[in-house]
Amino acid sequence: IVLTQSPGTLSLSPGDTATLSCGASQTVNNNYLAWYQQKPGQAPRLLIYGASSRATGIPDRFSGSGSGTDFTLTVSRLEPEDFAVYCCQQYGSLPYTFGQGTKLEIK
Amino acid sequence: QVQLVQSGAEVKKPGASVKVSCKASGYTFTTYSIHWVRQAPGRRLEWVGWINAGNGDTRYSQNLQGRVTFTTDTSATTAYIEVTSLTSEDTAIYYCARGAASTLWGQGTLVTVSS
Numbered sequence: 001i002v003l004t005q006s007p008g009t010l011s012l013s014p015g016d017t018a019t020l021s022c023g024a025s026q027t028v029n030n031n032y033l034a035w036y037q038q039k040p041g042q043a044p045r046l047l048i049y050g051a052s053s054r055a056t057g058i059p060d061r062f063s064g065s066g067s068g069t070d071f072t073l074t075v076s077r078l079e080p081e082d083f084a085v086y087c088c089q090q091y092g093s094l095p096y097t098f099g100q101g102t103k104l105e106i107k
Numbered sequence: 108q109v110q111l112v113q114s115g116a117e118v119k120k121p122g123a124s125v126k127v128s129c130k131a132s133g134y135t136f137t138t139y140s141i142h143w144v145r146q147a148p149g150r151r152l153e154w155v156g157w158i159n160a161g162n163g164d165t166r167y168s169q170n171l172q173g174r175v176t177f178t179t180d181t182s183a184t185t186a187y188i189e190v191t192s193l194t195s196e197d198t199a200i201y202y203c204a205r206g207a208a209s210t211l212w213g214q215g216t217l218v219t220v221s222s
Contacts, residue, residue, distance in 0.1 A: 043204075098152040100151045
């Protein structure tokens with residue numbers, strides 16, 4: 001399953017709302033779609049699993065939605081620490097695959 | 108505390124092999140699978156495969172099938188990935204992670220393949 005994320009780069013200001021998309025080439029089984037945040041030199045950090053469930057300790061500013069082949073990560077009230085790369089992963093079918101990432105940068 | 112700690116950076120010549128370790132602590136090692144993910148410079152994350160730490164069952168990405176082997180030492184609560192016949196395309200940060208959609212990742216191990 002090929003995951004395609006859009007946009008490639010998103011330029012926003014603190015306090016704005018970010019909407020990131022992840023499209024799958026085939027249906028993601030059981031909506032097993034995760035979102036990660038990655039900062040330079042760090043391992044990915046799980047934000048959302050099962051398309052819409054927040055991982056432990058993740059602020060409710062982060063929300064996931066969607067099903068089938070179209071998924072969205074919304075980050076509300078952007079904080080300075082939210083500016084990073086975000087990628088999606090499907091883990092419903094082997095081989096598990098990742099999207100190419102969306103870079104969220106400060107405008 | 109609950110953590111995965113990986114071995115240090117490696118520099119290898121083309122054609123060589125590399126073995127990276129992932130030491131688990133703070134949880135029952137055999138209860139979870141260990142997944143391996145790599146990220147080449149400027150590229151997206153790539154799932155390499157997983158090993159069931161309880162029974163040793165493995166799944167490998169077809170991209171590396173035949174060149175990659177996962178093993179575990181349950182007494183040492185450590186998982187290993189070995190990649191053989193290295194090429195420059197294998198230059199990447201290799202991560203271990205607990206489970207598929209994982210909150211627990213190792214810090215990453217940079218493997219550089221260069222002549």
